[in-house]
Amino acid sequence: MSEILQVQNATKTYMMGEIPVKALRGVSFSIKKGELVSVLGPSGSGKSTLLNLIGALDRPTDGTLIIDGTDISTLNDNQLAEKRKQVGFVFQFFNLISRLDAKANVELPLMISGISRSERKERVTDSLTKVGLAERMTHKSSELSGGERQRVAVARALVNRPAFLLMDEPTGNLDSKTAQEMMDLVVKLNEELQMTVIIVTHDQEVSARTPRTLRMRDGLIVSDEVN
Amino acid sequence: MKARDTLGYAFGAIRLRKLRSGLTTLGIVIGIAAIVALLSFTQGFQVAISGTFQEGLSTDVVTVSPGSGGFMGFGGESDFVFYENDTDIVETVDGVVISAATVSNTVTAEFELMDRMLSLTGVDFAAYEELYSTFTTELGEIPASPADGEAVIGYYLYDPWDNGTHLVELGDTINVYYSVRNGTVLEPVNLTISVVGIMEEIGSFGFGPSDTGMYITIDSALNYFDTEEVDSLAVKLESDDEDFIVAISEEIEELFLNEVSVTSATALLGTISSVLAIVELLLAGIGGISLLVAGIGIMNIMIVSLMERTREIGILKALGAKGKTVLAIFLAEASLIGLLGGIFGIGLGAFLANLFGGMMGGFGGMGGGGAPNGAESFMSITPVVTPILAIQALLFGIGVSVLFALWPAYRASKLMPVDALRSE
Numbered sequence: 047m048s049e050i051l052q053v054q055n056a057t058k059t060y061m062m063g064e065i066p067v068k069a070l071r072g073v074s075f076s077i078k079k080g081e082l083v084s085v086l087g088p089s090g091s092g093k094s095t096l097l098n099l100i101g102a103l104d105r106p107t108d109g110t111l112i113i114d115g116t117d118i119s120t121l122n123d124n125q126l127a128e129k130r131k132q133v134g135f136v137f138q139f140f141n142l143i144s145r146l147d148a149k150a151n152v153e154l155p156l157m158i159s160g161i162s163r164s165e166r167k168e169r170v171t172d173s174l175t176k177v178g179l180a181e182r183m184t185h186k187s188s189e190l191s192g193g194e195r196q197r198v199a200v201a202r203a204l205v206n207r208p209a210f211l212l213m214d215e216p217t218g219n220l221d222s223k224t225a226q227e228m229m230d231l232v233v234k235l236n237e238e239l240q241m242t243v244i245i246v247t248h249d250q251e252v253s254a255r256t257p258r259t260l261r262m263r264d265g266l267i268v269s270d271e272v273n
Numbered sequence: 274m275k276a277r278d279t280l281g282y283a284f285g286a287i288r289l290r291k292l293r294s295g296l297t298t299l300g301i302v303i304g305i306a307a308i309v310a311l312l313s314f315t316q317g318f319q320v321a322i323s324g325t326f327q328e329g330l331s332t333d334v335v336t337v338s339p340g341s342g343g344f345m346g347f348g349g350e351s352d353f354v355f356y357e358n359d360t361d362i363v364e365t366v367d368g369v370v371i372s373a374a375t376v377s378n379t380v381t382a383e384f385e386l387m388d389r390m391l392s393l394t395g396v397d398f399a400a401y402e403e404l405y406s407t408f409t410t411e412l413g414e415i416p417a418s419p420a421d422g423e424a425v426i427g428y429y430l431y432d433p434w435d436n437g438t439h440l441v442e443l444g445d446t447i448n449v450y451y452s453v454r455n456g457t458v459l460e461p462v463n464l465t466i467s468v469v470g471i472m473e474e475i476g477s478f479g480f481g482p483s484d485t486g487m488y489i490t491i492d493s494a495l496n497y498f499d500t501e502e503v504d505s506l507a508v509k510l511e512s513d514d515e516d517f518i519v520a521i522s523e524e525i526e527e528l529f530l531n532e533v534s535v536t537s538a539t540a541l542l543g544t545i546s547s548v549l550a551i552v553e554l555l556l557a558g559i560g561g562i563s564l565l566v567a568g569i570g571i572m573n574i575m576i577v578s579l580m581e582r583t584r585e586i587g588i589l590k591a592l593g594a595k596g597k598t599v600l601a602i603f604l605a606e607a608s609l610i611g612l613l614g615g616i617f618g619i620g621l622g623a624f625l626a627n628l629f630g631g632m633m634g635g636f637g638g639m640g641g642g643g644a645p646n647g648a649e650s651f652m653s654i655t656p657v658v659t660p661i662l663a664i665q666a667l668l669f670g671i672g673v674s675v676l677f678a679l680w681p682a683y684r685a686s687k688l689m690p691v692d693a694l695r696s697e
């Protein structure tokens with residue numbers, strides 16, 4: 047299987063006022079197509095920073111980070127924005143636009159990509175069907191439950207046919223039953239559609255469901271285990 | 274992102290903030306309405322003036338009146354007076370074709386239906402005919418050797434209501450009078466006038482014959498007014514070239530030892546045009562200030578919107594939107610506000626201009642017979658909202674909105690997605 051993400055000795059240093067803070071101290075790993083991986087670590091371990099890098103939201107201070115063949119540390123802002131279309135980002139707080147209905151939220155990435163109306167409609171329906179929300183397409187996000195919102199967010203991430211799905215605490219705002227259903231969906235997407243999924247979490251129960259777990263602590267990867 | 278989608282997205286954002294967007298739009302509406310109302314009104318005014326000017330304008334005729342300097346021949350104080358035979362002196366100047374003395378006074382005419390104040394002017398009919406092409410009759414004729422008391426009258430005296438009800442008919446005899454003081458009582462001085470000619474309709478503004486004037490021979494007039502002095506000399510020149518008029522005017526002024534002033538219709542038209550241009554500029558300036566205020570309002574709403582929607586911008590960017598996409602969305606919002614404001618503003622402006630026009634028209638109508646040369650004091654004004662004005666106003670509204678949205682939109686486009694997503 048080909049490698050869809052390669053991280054080599056990536057570091058990230060923030061300036062907190064005058065003081066430099068090393069959030070990532072040199073992280074290396076790679077992820078192959080079709081994998082389901084969790085990045086597990088407590089808060090402050092640098093996993094959010096890593097998430098931003100993998101999501102092409104930010105560039106590493108040093109090292110390389112290759113998404114689907116492109117080193118993002120060399121890209122300018124516009125190229126980086128373009129690259130984000132290949133990443134299916136699922137945010138912790140859903141980050142749906144509340145004035146839009148489920149359909150329009152899922153349509154947004156396609157609209158940004160300038161895809162035609164008819165194709166958009168088709169892909170939105172397809173995407174929402176995959177997450178089991180075909181019947182609730184015209185509901186505003188404020189009318190949806192937490193689990194449903196999260197599924198809309200997943201549908202939105204899938205709609206651009208990304209190289210991989212990147213999920214930030216996908217169960218963080220859900221009750222345990224809904225969280226369970228969410229993980230079922232993720233596993234199903236991975237197994238049935240061979241979707242590569244990277245989950246960043248602090249929840250052991252979530253990481254227990256992924257075949258591979260990267261553990262982070264203090265800006266470093268401390269273990270890379272197959273469950 | 275496609276333009277249509279950008280507009281659709283922007284429209285959705287505007288619709289969500291109905292009240293705030295509405296108030297911001299109102300700012301643009303007021304600004305555009307002010308500009309449209311004022312400009313269309315001044316344009317209407319110009320049309321009214323130049324329209325009446327063109328009809329009655331003899332560009333090669335200048336008026337010589339006593340008194341030096343002063344604006345448009347008024348204001349210069351002088352004891353200098355003209356006499357009827359001063360025309361002979363003027364005619365010695367090279368370039369002068371012919372001249373005629375005029376003497377004019379306000380009298381009351383006793384028509385069958387009503388009494389009316391009007392301007393009675395004494396002129397040499399033959400010379401006046403040659404001076405002004407408008408001094409020509411529709412009914413009757415201008416007598417070649419007029420008898421005492423034979424008069425040619427303006428068209429409005431004949432048909433003042435424009436409905437076929439005539440104040441006086443050709444051949445009628447009417448009495449006119451003015452009053453003089455004799456001790457403590459006012460005594461009327463009467464003159465019997467017989468109407469031998471009714472002039473063609475001229476238009477209300479200009480030099481020379483007037484629609485509301487009554488004309489008798491200069492000798493009758495001097496006799497009737499019991500004077501030897503005349504008011505002014507009308508002088509026809511060989512050419513209406515501007516430089517030529519200026520040169521001859523100076524020569525005439527020198528001839529009368531600079532105790533007179535020479536006014537030409539061309540110069541007056543120029544003066545009026547430039548005054549109007551200044552007025553227009555001033556009014557447009559007022560509109561401009563209101564648009565400036567509206568623009569700052571737009572900048573304000575955009576900055577507030579930017580702060581409120583930082584997270585949304587972060588989401589858009591995280592989903593692959595480039596800086597220019599975010600910029601386009603914000604500018605589209607501003608354009609829509611400008612477009613809406615512009616459309617409503619043009620409507621409101623046209624309405625206001627017509628309202629003003631109607632009010633001004635109310636002051637006009639008949640009257641103003643006392644003015645020199647019988648010019649009407651006002652004319653009816655129909656505001657002109659030309660398509661060009663409308664398009665300009667619309668573009669201006671959009672332009673102002675976009676201009677003031679540029680900076681907030683640029684700031685939004687430069688937000689880092691990581692930071693934007695972190696904001697609550």
